[in-house]
Amino acid sequence: xxxxxxELKRNRIKFLMISPAVLFYLVLAYLPxxxxxxxxxxxxxxxxxxxxxxxxxxxxxxxxxxxQLFQVTINTILYNAAFMIINNGLEIVIxxxxxxxxxxxxxxxxxxxxxxxxxxxxxxxxxxxxxxxxFEFGSVNTLLKSLGADPIDVYSNSSAWIWIILFFSAWKxxxxxxxxxxxxxxxxxxxxxxxxxxxxANVFQRIRHITLPALVxxxxxxILLSVGxxxxxxxxxxxxxxxxxxxxxxxTDVIDTFVVRxxxxxxxxxxxxxxxxxxxxxxxxIIITVNYxxxxxxxxxxxx
Amino acid sequence: xxxxxxxxLFNLLGYSFVGLFAVLCLIPFxxxxxxSLTSQESIVSDGYRLWPGQFSGAAYxxxxxxxxxxxRAYGVxxxxxxxxTAAGLFITAMTAxxxxxxxxxxRNYFAFYFYFTTLFSGGLVPWYIMIVKYLHLKNNxxxxxxxxxxxxxxxxxxxxxxxxxxxxxxESARIDGxxxxxxxxxxMLPLLKSALATIxxxxxxxxxxxxxxxxLFIDRENLYNLQYYLFQILxxxxxxxxxxxxxxxxxxxxxxxxxKMAMTLVATGPIVFxxxxxxxxxxxxxxxxAVKG
Numbered sequence: 001x002x003x004x005x006x007e008l009k010r011n012r013i014k015f016l017m018i019s020p021a022v023l024f025y026l027v028l029a030y031l032p033x034x035x036x037x038x039x040x041x042x043x044x045x046x047x048x049x050x051x052x053x054x055x056x057x058x059x060x061x062x063x064x065x066x067x068q069l070f071q072v073t074i075n076t077i078l079y080n081a082a083f084m085i086i087n088n089g090l091e092i093v094i095x096x097x098x099x100x101x102x103x104x105x106x107x108x109x110x111x112x113x114x115x116x117x118x119x120x121x122x123x124x125x126x127x128x129x130x131x132x133x134x135f136e137f138g139s140v141n142t143l144l145k146s147l148g149a150d151p152i153d154v155y156s157n158s159s160a161w162i163w164i165i166l167f168f169s170a171w172k173x174x175x176x177x178x179x180x181x182x183x184x185x186x187x188x189x190x191x192x193x194x195x196x197x198x199x200x201a202n203v204f205q206r207i208r209h210i211t212l213p214a215l216v217x218x219x220x221x222x223i224l225l226s227v228g229x230x231x232x233x234x235x236x237x238x239x240x241x242x243x244x245x246x247x248x249x250x251x252t253d254v255i256d257t258f259v260v261r262x263x264x265x266x267x268x269x270x271x272x273x274x275x276x277x278x279x280x281x282x283x284x285x286i287i288i289t290v291n292y293x294x295x296x297x298x299x300x301x302x303x304x
Numbered sequence: 305x306x307x308x309x310x311x312x313l314f315n316l317l318g319y320s321f322v323g324l325f326a327v328l329c330l331i332p333f334x335x336x337x338x339x340s341l342t343s344q345e346s347i348v349s350d351g352y353r354l355w356p357g358q359f360s361g362a363a364y365x366x367x368x369x370x371x372x373x374x375x376r377a378y379g380v381x382x383x384x385x386x387x388x389t390a391a392g393l394f395i396t397a398m399t400a401x402x403x404x405x406x407x408x409x410x411r412n413y414f415a416f417y418f419y420f421t422t423l424f425s426g427g428l429v430p431w432y433i434m435i436v437k438y439l440h441l442k443n444n445x446x447x448x449x450x451x452x453x454x455x456x457x458x459x460x461x462x463x464x465x466x467x468x469x470x471x472x473x474x475e476s477a478r479i480d481g482x483x484x485x486x487x488x489x490x491x492m493l494p495l496l497k498s499a500l501a502t503i504x505x506x507x508x509x510x511x512x513x514x515x516x517x518x519x520l521f522i523d524r525e526n527l528y529n530l531q532y533y534l535f536q537i538l539x540x541x542x543x544x545x546x547x548x549x550x551x552x553x554x555x556x557x558x559x560x561x562x563x564k565m566a567m568t569l570v571a572t573g574p575i576v577f578x579x580x581x582x583x584x585x586x587x588x589x590x591x592x593x594a595v596k597g
Contacts, residue, residue: 007409007410011405011407011408011409011484013483013484013485014402014405014408014484016485017398017399017401017402017484017485017488018398018399018402018403018414020395020398020399021395021396021398021399021418021454021459022414022417024395024453024454025417025418025421025454027434027439028431028434028435028450028451029421029425029426030421031434032425032426032427032430032431032433032434033424033425033426033430034426034430035426035429035430035431035433035434036426036427036430038429038430038433045437048437049430049433090325093321094321094322094325097318097319097321097322098322100314100318101318101319109326110322110323110326112579112580112583113326113327113329113330114322114325114326114329115583115586115587116329116330116333116576116579117329118586119509119513119575119576119579120513120572120575121512121513121514121515121531121571121572122513122515123513123515123531123532123534123535123538123571124531124534124568124571124572126535126538126539127336127534127538127564127565127568128332128335128336128568130538130564131332131335131336131339131352131565132332132335132352134351134352136351137347137348137350137351137352137561138351138352139335139351139352139353139354141351142350142351142352142353145351171328171329171332174325175329176590179586179587179590179591180590180591183590183591202308202310202311203308203310203311203314204310204314235516236515236516240535243539256428259427259428259429260428263428263429263432264519264520269429269433272428272429273427273429273430275427276426276427276428276429276430277426277427279427280424280425280426280427283424284423284424287423304419
């Protein structure tokens with residue numbers, strides 16, 4: 001304690017300088033963690049967190065019995081697993097091709113085009129979805145009709161949304177991820193490539209035996225980060241792409257859309273808090289477990 | 305030069321693949337531009353198409369005549385982005401400075417204090433209640449600024465940038481009698497211009513593209529930001545009708561579907577316009593994050 005006071009006196013300016021950020025996370029992250037008790041209460045707005053009556057596990061039971069818990073958990077995990085595989089796969093392939101390209105300007109143009117969607121808000125992506133997949137006059141349906149095929153009725157066909165969501169997830173994030181892999185490729189020693197060239201290796205052999213092995217650490221780190229977030233759904237993406245269409249929830253509802261909907265439309269504070277706590281705890285357990293095993297196998301890859 | 309078949313095959317496959325992906329990335333933008341220039345009759349009879357059956361500038365005319373709400377939404381977004389980015393960037397850099405100070409005994413405890421919030425959270429509901437009930441920020445522009453002010457990863461990336469600056473520079477200033485805050489403002493900030501631009505652009509992009517906080521915390525239409533206003537135009541017919549009324553256009557002829565596309569374009573325009581100039585900063589930010597993080 002005295003050593004703390006001594007440090008406080010010696011470095012008081014540093015304590016002052018870090019205090020805005022400390023206060024920020026205290027108010028917006030740590031104090032709300034105490035708000036987890038809402039999940040065990042029948043919250044009403046006027047009595048606040050402390051005044052509302054305790055109900056034990058009622059909110060969780062309600063969430064469980066609504067039949068939604070299993071559905072939204074499975075959807076969240078399956079979507080995130082699919083994003084992880086498809087997006088990382090595309091990012092690796094595109095990064096390798098871009099790195100091998102000879103024409104500087106063409107490479108720069110292509111990379112810019114692929115990175116552009118990252119900068120667009122999800123609302124604008126929602127407008128794109130409207131333009132492309134709207135049932136009455138979306139361009140994709142216009143195209144299908146002109147080819148003599150049946151248009152896709154996105155209002156009731158929930159399976160169609162799986163493809164639309166997978167497409168736009170890749171569309172928006174692959175450019176960003178490609179930069180990660182490009183950075184890793186640029187770090188590879190050029191002499192290795194030159195030596196392979198002299199030994200007569202062709203492009204595919206060089207990629208197979210030099211580039212890909214060099215990317216393994218980046219792949220592992222990015223996969224680990226995704227696994228840690230596997231029960232966290234991207235609310236903005238799902239909400240803007242799909243909207244609030246109850247007919248397709250079986251294939252499109254994830255934990256986060258469920259929480260926001262319960263909070264904003266039915267004002268079901270208790271149950272949405274319970275769903276949030278369920279998600280946070282599950283996510284925390286997954287991160288700790290994954291990190292524990294990674295630490296045991298290969299310490300360098302552990303997150304902390 | 306000898307023709308290399310492996311190189312030929314690789315280029316053929318590679319250029320086609322990346323080229324196709326790049327085209328897919330750009331096509332939605334193109335479709336929106338064309339959609340905004342198509343007449344309502346063409347959209348109703350043929351749908352949105354690669355090339356409009358009948359061109360029309362009616363959507364932009366309408367946009368000009370009903371610009372009041374749009375300009376207000378632009379104003380809200382600009383104020384929030386400027387204030388939020390300036391404040392967020394300053395606090396981010398200041399925090400990173402302390403976390404990077406070798407003579408600060410508790411810096412690792414504080415780093416963990418920040419990092420832990422990315423591993424565990426109380427969820428959306430307690431956070432929402434904190435802002436609405438205890439901070440009383442409903443229908444207040446601060447509710448759009450505060451939530452996006454800080455991000456743990458930006459603080460950590462900023463710390464990596466700072467750790468690249470030699471300690472000797474700080475040491476010599478300290479011998480001249482400069483305190484921490486002076487060293488930070490006078491010495492570190494000017495040396496970190498490129499890092500500040502990078503992180504600042506990330507923060508600014510988050511503010512510019514935000515609509516979620518407006519959805520949660522803002523009920524009053526005159527406080528809607530740009531993206532949320534666009535969302536209302538896209539999803540609620542009454543918002544389009546209000547614009548039509550303002551412009552005095554009769555219902556049957558209203559170019560509502562071209563109008564939605566024109567509005568999308570107006571909300572996206574500045575980003576696409578600035579993109580060529582700022583892209584390299586984002587690449588730098590991601591690269592630093594990839595190497596150090």
